[in-house]
Amino acid sequence: MSERAGSERISTPQELFKLRDAARSQVDLRGGPKESQAVVHTGTCGIAAGARDVVAELASELDRHGVQTVTVRQSGCIGLCDQEPMLTYTDKAGRNFLYVKLTREKVREIVGTHFVKGTAVEKYILKGEESPSVTESPAAKGGAR
Numbered sequence: 001m002s003e004r005a006g007s008e009r010i011s012t013p014q015e016l017f018k019l020r021d022a023a024r025s026q027v028d029l030r031g032g033p034k035e036s037q038a039v040v041h042t043g044t045c046g047i048a049a050g051a052r053d054v055v056a057e058l059a060s061e062l063d064r065h066g067v068q069t070v071t072v073r074q075s076g077c078i079g080l081c082d083q084e085p086m087l088t089y090t091d092k093a094g095r096n097f098l099y100v101k102l103t104r105e106k107v108r109e110i111v112g113t114h115f116v117k118g119t120a121v122e123k124y125i126l127k128g129e130e131s132p133s134v135t136e137s138p139a140a141k142g143g144a145r
Helices: 013-030 044-049 051-065 104-116
Strands: 036-041 070-075 087-090 095-099 134-136
Touching: 036 051, 044 051, 051 070, 051 104, 087 104, 095 104
Parallel strands: 036 070
Antiparallel strands: 036 087, 087 095, 095 134
16 A cells, blocks of 8 residues: 555556555454464553554565465553563464564564464563463363453
8 A cells, every 4th residue: 555655646447446455455454353363562662662663564574475364453561561562473273472572573584484384483482480472372272262
């Protein structure tokens, strides 16, 4: 959608259809449910740390790789403000991966390696006893989502 400047006019039906399709693909990222989910934490602390850039890069990379199996959502703060910007990725098995201190470059690596190839990028996952970085959801344990 960013291909078009705000002042350009649509002169053919094909241009209109192209614009419509681009808008639909962006809306589809937020539709759900899909087999995996990526939640970018966009509380005040996350936004101040760059979460909006993370959301934009995530959408761009998913589109670039043709990934249509991931729903992108946003949430508020989860209380780890010093680790922002953060993204929680829930894979199709219901496992959660908490990626922290993200940049656009890290998001590109995470999408290409984890979302596309299925291999977690351990160096960006929060570690420690208090960390909820890699856990199983109730769905993975046979419970409700």
